[in-house]
Amino acid sequence: MITELTLVNFKAFRRITLPLGPLTLLTGLNSSGKSSVLQALAMIRQSYDAGELRGIGQYPESVDGFLLNSELVQLGTAQDVLHEDFARARELEELIGRPTPPYVACLIKQEGTLYGWGATYDSSQPDQDMMAVWMPPETAPIAYNPFQYLHADRITPAVTYPRSHHIAIARGFLGVRGEHTVNYLRHHAEDLVDAPPLWHPRAISPQLLDLANAWMQELCPGVNLQASAIEGTDYVRLSYGFGGTAGISATRRRRPTNVGFGLTYALPVVIACLTARPDSLILLENPEAHLHPRGQSRLAALLSATAATGAQLVVETHSDHVLNGVRLAVKQERLRPERAVVHYFRGNGAGTEVVSPRIDKDGMIEQWPEGFFDEWESSLDQLLD
Ligand SMILES: Nc1ncnc2c1ncn2[C@@H]1O[C@H](COP(=O)(O)OP(=O)(O)OP(=O)(O)O)[C@@H](O)[C@H]1O
Ligand SMILES: [Mg+2]
Structure with missing residues (x-):
């Protein structure tokens, strides 16, 4: 299982570290970076699938790289991917006394091991759809574990x-x-x-x-x-x-x-869940799309059951019914509370900040963040006013 993902200079993120659980819900505003998280994982997988990322020392003569456009995601060019206001490698620059090229980095902790990939941005070739990765780590399990990725557009x-x-x-x-x-x-x-x-x-x-x-x-x-x-x-x-x-x-x-x-x-979505294996990674965008509220909640019961098998799901959702379905699964002891991780992406004026409300053993949210699925109450307040 991937327990943590860090992205540096990747699309919307200058730097972000997200703990991931067996079932992680990514919620929050439109265009706040939820899909970008899934895309980063998919980019690593598709680079492996195409043989562009290899384990260290396997092909010493070859250049490894992030493949930006392939079967799983089409991210465009290196310029599209590099965070517009990118962070520099200050420590390295101080050490060698000159500026270093911009870079994009992804780090994952999987089965207790940290795997990191850093790719340089060649400003003379901003339109490249491959970014050279220096010193790739050993092959990470994300390369070969069972994998599904379902886009919002199905x-x-x-x-x-x-x-x-x-x-x-x-x-x-x-x-x-x-x-x-x-x-x-x-x-x-x-x-x-x-x-x-x-x-x-x-x-x-x-x-x-x-x-x-x-x-x-x-x-x-x-x-x-x-x-x-x-x-x-x-x-x-x-x-x-x-x-x-x-x-x-x-x-x-x-x-x-x-x-x-x-x-x-x-x-x-149903088949991806039913065919999950304990080492599967399943990325889902908006599983709730086109379902009536009760259906959304029942689908969340299936997502929770899948996470209880040992598979890992990272799910982008706009549905409070999906959230509540997971809370119910926790309360009914179908999913242990620590196995459900929730991230709420919200704008803070200068970009995206992420808050991570916790679900307790009774399915309650420990500290309800402002703006987090509170539209129902907010509308009701106005109606009753
Ligand atoms: N190179 C870049 N530099 C800075 N920001 C970027 C870059 N590329 C994309 N973005 C920003 O990243 C965000 C992309 O968001 P993403 O597609 O992950 O949204 P989302 O949270 O999944 O939204 P939705 O809920 O609508 O699906 C947008 O705000 C976009 O402006
Ligand atoms: Mg999205």
Whole structure:
């Protein structure tokens, strides 16, 4: 597990250190840097995936680097990534008596070891989409541990989805938009989910499809999924059945385009959780998108259950229902309080500051920061005034 992340001169941050837990919620204002935190982790992973970051001494002749644009994130150029008001390496400059080039650094503490990467910014080539990393550390577990990253902008209801054996089956990657989820589900429908916290009491078996149905029924009672190949093509299809509850008594199966947005949007999140392993790292942006309030809270129960299996989730959210769902999971002893970490990003006039309210064993927030999910109360006060 990554227990701490430090970013220096990375996008919105001159310097920031964030403790991370099994379940970390990143909350707060728009454009305050929440996604940037996920992007930094994804940048490290995609640099490893592409072979651009290697363990120290493995390829002494090669130049390592941060790959800014690849499968997980497209950050643009080195100039886009370097924090505009970047911090200088003052101590080094004093030591050698001259200015040093601007740099971007990421440090993670993982399984008790500190891994740090520092990349120089070449001001003569601001448009480069690779930043050379000096003295890379030994290969960090983030390079090879199971990994999922779901962007805020995910698959929308569609008639077909891609069928890539290499991505969905060989690598087990759902895609940053969750676009490989349906193919993954088709292939692994009968896999046993070997993690009791994820077993839903109403699932008819601990197989992946049965658990997916049970958790999806938390969002829409009675729904069930079917993922199948379209023979002779490179596509798969998803269909929904409704079991006669929630006021819907349809018998025919329906295509995603005819059942609304929320189910299809949430499916990659549900599958990412159900397929987590104890050493997984799962980055999620806005898992609550398009879900009704109770669904958001129930999804938080699934996120909490996933964190209880030992997997690590870093979740950007704007939803007080997600927060409250996690608080409930803590109160119900499904997740230990120290396993839930909350960061609230807020502007302080000169940039972003982060406060980290703690959830106690009763699910209460120990010190409620001003402006932290208090809009409901604030509106109510005005209504009652
Ligand atoms: N090179 C840079 N130097 C300084 N600030 C930067 C740089 N690149 C991006 N930013 C700032 O970083 C922030 C990016 O925020 P990010 O996308 O992480 O927001 P967010 O908190 O995820 O927002 P949302 O809630 O809307 O998803 C913006 O405020 C942007 O101005
Ligand atoms: Mg964001």
